[in-house]
Amino acid sequence: MSTSRLRFVRDNQVFFVMINREEGWVEIKHEEIKGLMPAMTMEFFVKTRSLLNEVQVGDRVDFTVVETGKGEFITELKKIQTAQ
């Protein structure tokens, strides 16, 4: 089984649609990820729930997804500070 790391960069429109802090997953809307999947809204589990402590619905984020034989989950999550 292969494990690959995918880093979503700032130029992507990535933001939370929904956050389930109790179960530890998020619904995220993302742009096309070349070579992997088209733009879509999808759910990801996070590796540890504490990753969700500092994010809210509507935030734009950088995140890293690890794909394993058991599925994909988020291992890093960082809010993008927008200048306003």
Ligand SMILES: [Cu+2]
């Ligand atoms: Cu997707």
